[in-house]
Amino acid sequence: MAREPILKTWKLFIGGAFPRTESGRTMILWGADDRVVAHCCQGSRKDLRNTVELARKALPRWWARDAYNRSQILYRIAEMAEGRTAELVDAIRCVPEAGTDRAPTAATARKEVACGIDRLVAFAGWCDKFPQVIGSRNPVNGPYHDFTMPEPTGVCGVIAPNEPSFLGLVSHLAPVLAGGNVAIALASETNPLPSMVLAEICATSDVPGGVVNVLTGYRRELLPEFADHRDIDAIGGATEGNEERRLLELGAADNMKRVRLEHAAEIDYHDDDARHSPWTIEPFTEMKTIWHPSGS
């Protein structure tokens, strides 16, 4: 007798827990053959506001950790993801690629997962190195020690592109975390499953609750709240068209959010040289210059 599979509704990842959306709404993910692949939460503006509160609480503890420790936690995410490669590949392949009725090939999906995991390793390594690379000791006139070093901007919205659903999110999330920030990610709208698998990986990777948060839902509903929320300090990620960019930058102006957005269609996520640069971390840091007199 055929066994019916147990299909769960994927929940949000907020503050280290997996709650359902407060709105009680779900969205259906349709597969290539027009069958229901999964149900996901249709996150609401209120969910985002709740998330910001928990992320804000997590921020000082995350930044207070030694860089070596943050480095190991990012590496732990990569280790855990490696063990769940097959699940990530399946999640990537569960919906058709944009503009087609076919799922990505297994080889394409495996390449995407491998690249994403390697990216996590790359940024794990940056945690305790980028401050030396982008900071400075300033040769000022007069008897002063003067140095400049990066600090995290704070609570960062991370807008994943619709595709590639896994690699896109990882590529925008990793620099934010390596910089000592906490992240509120908005998963791919067309295929949120790989993001939710990543959330489960984070939940079992010693990532403190609230440091990584993942919401699923509609961009047109949630992006305005990302833009306007006054306790989000920065927004990074990929936009699907200039209207999204304009909307996010317009809202950001009100509380001087730092915004670093790229157009999803213009990004080559497989370009390791470009994506592993420390200058992808820099937009989510604040340079602090400290002066102290020296001498008597």
Place this chain on the structure above:
Amino acid sequence: MTVNSDWTYAPAPERVDPEIAERHRLFIDGRFLSSRGRRTFETANPATEAVLSECDEANAADVDAAVAAARAAFRKWSRTRPQERAKHLYRIARRIQERSRELAVLETMDGGKPIRESRDVDLPLVAQHFFHNAGWCDKLKYAFPGATDPKPIGVCAQVIPWNFPLLMLAWKIAPALACGNTVVLKPAETTPLTALRFAEICEECELPKGVVNIVTGAGETGRLLVEHPDVDKIAFTGSTEVGKRIAASSAGTGKRLTLELGGKSPNIVFADASIDQAIEGIVQGIWFNQGHVCCAGSRLFVQESVLSEVITKLERRLSTLRVGDPLDKNTDVGAINSGAQLATIRDYLERGRAEGATMHEPSDASLPDKGHWCRPCFLSDVQPSHVVAREEIFGPVLAVMSFRTPEEAISRANDTRFGLAAGVWTDKGSKIFEIASRLQAGVVWLNTYNRFDATSPFGGVKESGFGREGGLHGLRGYLSL
């Protein structure tokens, strides 16, 4: 023999005549041109209220012409060999040094700041910024690891305030040019004269025409400039309110943006600080340049056990500050930049008193009959919710508050939408660095205040803006990596 027991200072005015023309025009494409709109405005000496000159108010056609000139010049300037670009900037730095006395006097006459400051602080820093950035021209490929071919951005729209007119010009123009960009700069309407004198220096140094363009005018000219569609980058220093408008208007345009905005910077004095040094730092922090300083240490937090000592010593020190003729070499506090700014400051003082703060104005020296003046003063018994503790006053007014524990000092210092600068005073080394790392500010001065240098990045966090000016980090806003 009679002994003179009167210890007041005799006047010691600076007498260099900067020879101010009656009329100033726009500097576009290497020429001084009248505005197509034929509208002018007057710029006055805030210490005497005498009109110094008439300046052109640039309109949309003028801004178009200036941006077009900068665009045309960009093609060549961005491809000029970096060593050759550097020579122009080095030459400008030298000419500024040579003409520094004249520029300092002009700055003081147009803006009201004491000649001691324009001569000893502003002008040396202006020259240093050009000299420092000149050397970067041919070293950009070493500046940002991994980015071996950084590119200039294009035409930069730069709008600057009236508190450090020539220094803000230097902060903006020097790195922009060093990176191969061209600029259109708008100085503030109350202090346009040194920017136009700088245009003369560009001519003297044979800077290619169109690389630097200066358009004068008020807010509307600034708006036309930053909203111009052919501008690639906006650099603005000024109020948070205007900065937000600029950020909103550039949303979705792809223009690069750096903003250096307002502040309400905390200056924290612990009981274990060297109190006498801290007093000097407090004075330097808030009464430097009449308090017209975005990073002024305008919120003083004093640990409770030394509060009365600090207030007593502050009163004594304040009574010795000399307010008056900015051209007098003995003057400590000059004229408030404009009548409008003076009205704003007075309004804040009134609101401070109405909310229950205690006013301390230790100096009763007479003030000149004409001009805009505000005696240095401070308010004690200020509560964190008071307007004078929350809003930027931009004048010689200090709000004094107390705290008990380091935790309280940190949380109250950070309880503001701004985050430009902060000061900490204590002789305990580990404590001072712990506090420094937890303060939300772009610049932290430890056992000192209001220090600036061309090699030292300056800029804010939170609503004090983003981007850095000065040093290697100051180049970042003018390059694509």
